[in-house]
Amino acid sequence: MGVPSHLGATTTPFSLATKAAVRPPARRDVPRLADHTSEIWCRKVVLLFNTTLRCFLAPKHRGLPAVLARGEVTLKLPAEQGQLVLDVGSGDAAPMFLRSLPFRVLLAAPRLAHPCGSLDLEVSQGRLRFRSSQQVAMMGTGVASFEQPFQQKPGEWTLAVSACFGRLSEGFERRTDALLLQRPLKPFLAPWPSKRRRSGAARFTRGQVYSVENFLQPEELKQFRAWVDRCASSVERSDEKNEGEHCLARGCVAYCGLWQMAQSGSVEDMSLFLNVTARSLALVNEALGPKVTAYDYVGRVWPHWATFQHYLPGGMHILHPDTDKGEHCISLAVSFSTHGDDFGGGEIKIYGCPPTVPDCGNRGRARTRVPLEGGPYARRWPNGSVLPLAPGEWLWDGEPESAYTVKDTLRPKSGRAVVWLSETVHQVQPVQWGSRKSLFYWFTCKEPLQDQAFDWSGYAERFLDGGIRSLFSEASGKAGKGSPSKLCD
Numbered sequence: 001m002g003v004p005s006h007l008g009a010t011t012t013p014f015s016l017a018t019k020a021a022v023r024p025p026a027r028r029d030v031p032r033l034a035d036h037t038s039e040i041w042c043r044k045v046v047l048l049f050n051t052t053l054r055c056f057l058a059p060k061h062r063g064l065p066a067v068l069a070r071g072e073v074t075l076k077l078p079a080e081q082g083q084l085v086l087d088v089g090s091g092d093a094a095p096m097f098l099r100s101l102p103f104r105v106l107l108a109a110p111r112l113a114h115p116c117g118s119l120d121l122e123v124s125q126g127r128l129r130f131r132s133s134q135q136v137a138m139m140g141t142g143v144a145s146f147e148q149p150f151q152q153k154p155g156e157w158t159l160a161v162s163a164c165f166g167r168l169s170e171g172f173e174r175r176t177d178a179l180l181l182q183r184p185l186k187p188f189l190a191p192w193p194s195k196r197r198r199s200g201a202a203r204f205t206r207g208q209v210y211s212v213e214n215f216l217q218p219e220e221l222k223q224f225r226a227w228v229d230r231c232a233s234s235v236e237r238s239d240e241k242n243e244g245e246h247c248l249a250r251g252c253v254a255y256c257g258l259w260q261m262a263q264s265g266s267v268e269d270m271s272l273f274l275n276v277t278a279r280s281l282a283l284v285n286e287a288l289g290p291k292v293t294a295y296d297y298v299g300r301v302w303p304h305w306a307t308f309q310h311y312l313p314g315g316m317h318i319l320h321p322d323t324d325k326g327e328h329c330i331s332l333a334v335s336f337s338t339h340g341d342d343f344g345g346g347e348i349k350i351y352g353c354p355p356t357v358p359d360c361g362n363r364g365r366a367r368t369r370v371p372l373e374g375g376p377y378a379r380r381w382p383n384g385s386v387l388p389l390a391p392g393e394w395l396w397d398g399e400p401e402s403a404y405t406v407k408d409t410l411r412p413k414s415g416r417a418v419v420w421l422s423e424t425v426h427q428v429q430p431v432q433w434g435s436r437k438s439l440f441y442w443f444t445c446k447e448p449l450q451d452q453a454f455d456w457s458g459y460a461e462r463f464l465d466g467g468i469r470s471l472f473s474e475a476s477g478k479a480g481k482g483s484p485s486k487l488c489d
C-alpha cells in the first residue's frame with residue numbers, strides 16, 4: 001500500500017469489532033465511546049527524527065475482544081508528525097479479521113514535549129474511538145533542548161534521550177513481554193522464524209572466544225580513533241572498574257555511548273559504524289552458531305547497545321558476565337590499541353564456571369564483596385575443602401575468582417575483534433600504563449529489544465545501502481507481509 005495522498009490520515013477495510021461495534025451504526029450526534037481495550041505498541045523506544053516507526057494497534061490483554069473486522073477504520077495522525085501507511089493487504093488479499101492493525105509512520109516527526117517526543121494517534125470506527133499519545137525518546141531533532149545536556153536535578157546533567165529512555169524503557173519491556181504471550185501478535189513483534197542449524201554445525205559455547213584479525217582496516221582504525229577523541233565521555237568512578245585511590249576519586253574508565261557517538265560522529269563516521277555493526281552481526285549470525293543458554297535464542301542476534309571504551313592506568317573491570325540487561329547474548333569487542341605497544345596490563349581473562357554454579361553467567365546475577373571487617377572469612381566447598389577469602393575480595397554468584405578456572409587470557413590487538421557469549425564470566429585486568437581504547441557491542445537475543453536503547457534501524461535507513469541494511473530487521477519489512485493471522489474468511 002502506498003503513501004496516502006492526504007498526508008496524515010488513512011483508512012482501512014477493517015473495523016474494530018468490540019462489544020460496542022455490534023450496536024447499530026453510529027449517528028453524528030451520538031457521543032463517541034472511548035476504547036479502553038486497545039493499545040498501540042511501537043518497535044522503538046528511541047527514534048531517530050524523520051525515519052520510519054513501525055507500530056500496531058493491539059488488544060491490551062490476552063482475551064480482550066478488540067478484533068479488527070472488515071469495515072471502515074480511520075487511522076489519524078497530524079500531518080506534521082509523519083505519514084501513516086497501513087501494513088495490511090488490500091482487496092481480496094486482505095484477511096477478514098485481524099487481531100491487530102499494523103501500520104508504519106514514515107518520516108516520523110513526533111511533537112517534541114521535552115524530554116520525549118509524542119505521536120498523537122487516533123483510531124476510530126463508527127462510535128468507537130481510540131486515542132493514544134505514543135511516546136518515544138528522540139535523537140537527531142536538531143533542537144537544542146533535545147541535543148544538549150540539561151540539568152535534571154541540581155548538578156545532574158543528562159540528555160533528553162536518556163531522561164526519556166529512563167521513563168519508557170522498563171514499561172516497554174513489560175508490555176512487549178505481555179504482547180509476546182498473545183500468539184497472534186508474535187509475528188508482528190518478533191517476525192524472525194527460528195533458524196534450523198545443520199546438525200553437527202560447530203557450536204560456540206560459554207567460555208570460548210572467537211577472534212578475527214584485521215576486522216578493521218588501518219583507515220577505519222584511524223577514523224575511529226579520531227572519533228573517540230572527539231566524543232564526550234562519561235567517567236566511571238565505581239570500585240568495580242577502578243583500582244587505587246587516584247582512580248576511585250577521578251575515574252580511570254570512560255565510556256562514550258551510542259547517544260554521544262551519534263552526536264559527535266560525522267555522516268562518514270556513522271556510516272562506518274553502521275557498516276562495522278552489520279559486519280559484526282554477519283560474523284555472529286552467519287559464522288558462529290552460538291549455543292546460548294542465558295536466554296531464548298532463535299538463531300540470530302540483534303544489536304542492542306555499543307560504546308567506545310577508554311581505560312587509563314588503574315582502570316579495570318571485576319569478574320562479571322554481560323547478561324545483566326537487554327537479554328544480552330553476545331559480546332563483541334574491537335580494539336583500537338595494542339597490548340604491549342599502547343598499554344600494559346588490561347588483559348581480558350575468560351573464566352570457566354565452578355561446579356557449584358552450574359548456570360553461572362545467566363541473567364547476570366550476584367556480585368558481592370567479602371566484608372572488610374569481622375573476618376577471617378572462608379568459602380567451604382561441598383567436598384569439605386576450605387578456601388580462605390581476602391577482605392574486600394569480589395565474589396560472583398557467591399564464589400571468589402580463584403574458584404573460576406582461567407580458560408583464556410586475551411591481549412587486545414589493534415583492529416582485532418573478539419567475541420564471546422555474554423554469559424561467559426570475564427574480567428579486565430588493571431591497566432598498568434598507557435591508554436586502552438575499544439569499541440564494544442552487546443547483542444540481544446530478543447528481536448523486539450533491538451531498537452529499545454538506540455534506533456539501529458533508523459540509522460541503517462539513513463546511513464546504509466540496501467544490501468547491508470537488510471541485516472537489520474526493520475528494513476526487511478517482514479512483519480508486514482503475510483504475518484497477520486487470518487481468523488476467518
Ligand SMILES: O=C(O)CCC(=O)C(=O)O
Pocket residue numbers: 309317322333348426428438440
Ligand atoms: O574492555 C573489554 O575488553 C571488556 C569490557 C567489558 O567486559 C564490559 O564492559 O562489559
Ligand SMILES: [Fe+2]
Pocket residue numbers: 320321322331426
Ligand atoms: Fe563485560
